[in-house]
Amino acid sequence: MSHETTTNRSLLSGKPLRILIGFILVVNGMFPALWILFTSLKTEAELTAKPITWLPHAPTMANYLRAFTDQPLLLFLFNSFMVAILSTALTLFISVLAAYALARLQIRGRDLILSAIIAVSTFPLVTLLVPLFEIMRALGLLNTWIALILPYTVLSLPVCTLILVSFFEGIPRDLENSAMIDGCTRLGALFKVVVPLAAPGVFTAGILAFVNSWDEFLLALSFNSNPMLRTLPVGITLYQGEFAFPWPVISAALVVGIVPVAVLIVIFQERVVSGLTSGGIKG
Amino acid sequence: MATASETTLVRAHNESATKWWTRFLDPSERTLAVLLLLPTALLLSLIIVYPVCRLVWTSFQNLSLTSGAPATFAGIENYALMLEDPVFWETTWNTVLITLITVPGALLVGMALALMANLPFKRKWPVRLSLLIPWALPLAFAGLIFAWFFHSEYGVVNDVLRRLGFEGVIWFNSAKWAFAAICLTIIWKTSSFMALIILAGLQTIPRSLYEAAEVDGAGRLRQFFEITLPLLKPSIVVALIFRTITALQTFDIPFTMTRGGPGTSTATLAMYIHQNTVDFLDLGYGSALAVVMFALSMGVTAVYLRMIRAKG
Numbered sequence: 001m002s003h004e005t006t007t008n009r010s011l012l013s014g015k016p017l018r019i020l021i022g023f024i025l026v027v028n029g030m031f032p033a034l035w036i037l038f039t040s041l042k043t044e045a046e047l048t049a050k051p052i053t054w055l056p057h058a059p060t061m062a063n064y065l066r067a068f069t070d071q072p073l074l075l076f077l078f079n080s081f082m083v084a085i086l087s088t089a090l091t092l093f094i095s096v097l098a099a100y101a102l103a104r105l106q107i108r109g110r111d112l113i114l115s116a117i118i119a120v121s122t123f124p125l126v127t128l129l130v131p132l133f134e135i136m137r138a139l140g141l142l143n144t145w146i147a148l149i150l151p152y153t154v155l156s157l158p159v160c161t162l163i164l165v166s167f168f169e170g171i172p173r174d175l176e177n178s179a180m181i182d183g184c185t186r187l188g189a190l191f192k193v194v195v196p197l198a199a200p201g202v203f204t205a206g207i208l209a210f211v212n213s214w215d216e217f218l219l220a221l222s223f224n225s226n227p228m229l230r231t232l233p234v235g236i237t238l239y240q241g242e243f244a245f246p247w248p249v250i251s252a253a254l255v256v257g258i259v260p261v262a263v264l265i266v267i268f269q270e271r272v273v274s275g276l277t278s279g280g281i282k283g
Numbered sequence: 284m285a286t287a288s289e290t291t292l293v294r295a296h297n298e299s300a301t302k303w304w305t306r307f308l309d310p311s312e313r314t315l316a317v318l319l320l321l322p323t324a325l326l327l328s329l330i331i332v333y334p335v336c337r338l339v340w341t342s343f344q345n346l347s348l349t350s351g352a353p354a355t356f357a358g359i360e361n362y363a364l365m366l367e368d369p370v371f372w373e374t375t376w377n378t379v380l381i382t383l384i385t386v387p388g389a390l391l392v393g394m395a396l397a398l399m400a401n402l403p404f405k406r407k408w409p410v411r412l413s414l415l416i417p418w419a420l421p422l423a424f425a426g427l428i429f430a431w432f433f434h435s436e437y438g439v440v441n442d443v444l445r446r447l448g449f450e451g452v453i454w455f456n457s458a459k460w461a462f463a464a465i466c467l468t469i470i471w472k473t474s475s476f477m478a479l480i481i482l483a484g485l486q487t488i489p490r491s492l493y494e495a496a497e498v499d500g501a502g503r504l505r506q507f508f509e510i511t512l513p514l515l516k517p518s519i520v521v522a523l524i525f526r527t528i529t530a531l532q533t534f535d536i537p538f539t540m541t542r543g544g545p546g547t548s549t550a551t552l553a554m555y556i557h558q559n560t561v562d563f564l565d566l567g568y569g570s571a572l573a574v575v576m577f578a579l580s581m582g583v584t585a586v587y588l589r590m591i592r593a594k595g
Contacts, residue, residue, distance in 0.1 A: 021399045022410060028396070029413025029475060032428045033420070035439060039431065052442050094322045101319035105312050113320070120331060122524065124580045126532040126553045127573040130341060130560050131334035154330040157323065186315060215421035217535040218553065222561045233423035237539050247431060254424055261419045269411050276418070276476070277483035 033258055040064065040251035047248055063252035070246075073253055075228060076235035080257075083145050083220075083231060084213035087152035091160050091209045092202060094153065099164030100190050104173075114165075121158035125151065129222060136223055147223040148231070152216060156209035163208075163275055167201025168194060204275035207268055214261055232257045338577070341570040348564035361571035370547055371572065374555040378576075381466060381537075381551065382530040388470040389526060390519070393477025400478060401485045414482070417475040426539030429468040430455075433540075458548035461541050465549055468536050473529075477522050484518035485511070528580045552576050 039047065041059040067073050098117075102110060132151060133142075141147040171194055179189040195202060220231040230238065236253045239246060265272060342361055346354040365371045400410045417425070432440050433454040441451035454460045488511065496506045534553035537543060543550030552572065560569035 018402050018404065021402060022404055025396065025399055025410050026413045028471075029416050032425070032432070032471075033416060036428050036431070047437060050436070051445070052437050052439065054439075094326060097319040098323040101316045105316040105319070107316045107320075117323075120327060122528055122580075122584055123331060124528060124532050124576060126534065126556065127577040127580075128331070128334045128338065129556055130566050130569045130573055131337040132330070133560055134337065134341070134566060135329075135334065150326070151330055154326060157326065161323070211419050215419075215423075217421065217423040217538075218557065221538075222557060225561075233421045233535075237423055237427065247434075247437070250427060251431070254427060257424060258420065261421075262416065265415050265419050266412065269408065269415055272415060272419075273411060273479060273483075276479055 033262070036251045036254050036258075039247065040255045042248070044248050063248040064256070067249045067252040067256065070249055071235065071239055071253075072228070073235065073256065076230055076232045077256065079145070079224075079229060079235075080214060080232040081260075083148045083152065084210050086145065087149040087156070087213045088206050088209040090149060091153045091156045092206055095157055095160040095164055095205065096190075096195060096202065099161050099168055100194065102161070103165045103168035104176075114162075117158045117161055120154070121162075125155060126218060129218065132219070133222060141223075143224050143226040143229050145229070148213075148216070148220055151219055152209075152213040155216065156205075156212045159208055159212075159275075160205035163205045164198065164201055167198040171197050200271065203268070204271045207264060207272055208275050210264065211261060335577075338570050338573055341566055342574045344567045344570075346565075346567040346570075348566065354567075357567060361567050364568065365571055365575070370550075370555060371552075373547055374550045374552045375575070377462075377548075377550060378531060378533060378552040378579075380462075381469065381533050382527060384466045385469040385473065385533075386523065386527050386530050388466065389473040389477050390523065392470055392474035393522075394481055396474060396478035397481035397485060400482050414475040414478050417472055418479065420472070422472060422535035423539045425468060425472045426536040429464065429471070429536075430540045433464045455541055456545060458545055461545065461549050465537050465540055468540065469530070469533065472536065473526060477526065480518050480522040481515060484515045488514050524584060527583050531576060531580050531583065 038054065038056055040063050041056040041061075042053070043058060043060050043062065046053055046057055101107060102114060107113070128151075136142050136147045175197065176189045176193050179193045180186065184192060215233070216231075217233045217237075220234045221237075224230060224234070227235075227238075236250060236257060239250055239253065341354075343357055343359070344354045345352075345357040345360065396414065400414060404410055420428075432438050435441060435451060435453040435455070438454075440454075445451055452460050454464045492510050492514075493506055496510060501509065532553050533551045534557065537549050537551055538554060541549045543554050547555075553576070556569050556572045556576065559565045559572060563569075
């Protein structure tokens with residue numbers, strides 16, 4: 001069968017060309033991350049040698065040691081993790097409730113609510129920097145995780161709700177009804193039957209929410225100026241060297257920041273792609 | 284069978300109705316719907332609706348936190364100030380230019396990546412990962428990594444240029460080259476997401492259409508323009524709307540690469556809003572700037588929606 005398509009679809013599907021194209025795709029996607037990994041393994045002397053070297057001659061972990069000791073990188077990691085995990089949990093909880101109502105219950109104005117949710121996903125959150133700054137300041141929430149968790153939840157809420165609505169709609173009502181016959185309340189049936197059955201959807205939504213929070217920069221930079229409360233992207237960007245921008249340390253810190261998300265992506269790649277392309281779109 | 288389970292359901296319902304707390308836990312459908320949507324409504328009111336009102340209100344106020352003076356009504360003073368502020372015009376123009384360059388750029392590169400990724404590869408995961416990694420990488424990280432790429436002395440870009448016999452470029456000392464570096468970085472970062480969306484669209488196009496076209500003697504190029512492109516239109520339009528709106532908010536990449544420099548030549552409107560709000564604490568002026576950005580992105584959404592409806 002593949003032989004037939006090869007002959008049918010001319011040169012472009014030829015094997016050598018396909019390998020070349022695959023190579024181009026992989027280089028385009030991976031090269032920046034790989035290059036920063038190589039950089040992080042080089043000694044300072046090698047980094048400032050001319051002409052520059054590509055692969056590290058004598059790989060060293062010294063930059064990683066410095067990345068963790070020069071600045072509170074571990075604390076940045078911790079802040080990023082906590083903010084991302086807590087906002088993901090909050091997003092999932094709120095969007096599971098909303099999605100269940102939208103997928104299962106008779107609601108007047110259901111379409112209106114759905115369009116409002118889609119509208120929120122196109123909303124430029126940057127424009128709310130001033131009022132959110134004022135509100136967080138008034139509530140005394142500047143330099144806390146909460147200042148970030150609440151806006152991040154809104155950032156991911158539309159995508160997660162839309163993904164979950166489509167997953168919930170795919171679950172047969174009979175299963176839920178029989179749980180209710182067995183004495184479950186409607187909410188009990190939601191958390192004991194519907195959510196477990198929609199686990200792939202909940203998971204997909206969760207990964208997207210986590211990545212959104214992990215990546216956010218502007219609000220984290222604006223609301224949490226205290227170095228002890230910086231998230232990873234902000235902490236690394238504001239790294240101060242004694243003289244010039246400390247590239248060896250920065251590259252090691254970047255690798256540390258890329259690894260958690262890369263692991264998530266590698267393990268759940270198919271799920272992430274389906275979530276990105278079906279339920280919600282936000283980039 | 285059905286009647287049997289229905290009676291059980293009714294019995295179960297009657298039993299539970301006797302206890303008030305069960306009724307509280309198992310409310311009527313309408314009450315339940317309201318309760319379930321309440322958290323969403325509360326959160327959106329606190330983080331979107333109220334702030335939007337507050338934003339518009341503050342943009343008509345003199346409100347600077349540095350002076351400590353209470354807010355006073357300023358009328359259109361902030362807006363008038365803005366029209367005479369060269370930095371406002373420069374950052375707005377930069378933002379529009381970044382949008383005009385990187386959105387079509389990401390679309391073209393994304394389309395190319397998607398067409399390449401749609402080939403029948405034996406192993407799918409390396410290609411899939413190569414499209415996902417740039418999407419998952421934080422924008423700020425992409426900015427930092429590419430700033431290192433474009434480093435005038437130790438950057439890999441100048442290294443390649445020198446090996447090819449060109450002069451290295453001091454990217455971040457000139458407005459033009461810095462701007463080019465920023466645009467290239469944004470296109471790299473955003474094109475793979477475009478590619479994922481377009482790829483998903485490509486995979487829904489039935490093969491039989493191409494086979495029929497081949498029978499009719501249509502060449503590859505004609506197939507692309509008469510089958511692929513029209514059928515991809517819905518996914519492309521949606522991706523374009525989101526990409527354009529995020530492009531108008533561009534902040535992370537120029538901030539991490541150049542901090543807006545040299546001078547303010549690569550600063551964006553979002554960076555100017557951030558500077559006025561967080562650094563200068565001039566909330567009135569920051570709000571007026573944000574209203575302009577808000578209007579810009581509403582305009583984009585409206586234009587696109589009209590396009591979808593017109594060509595339907």
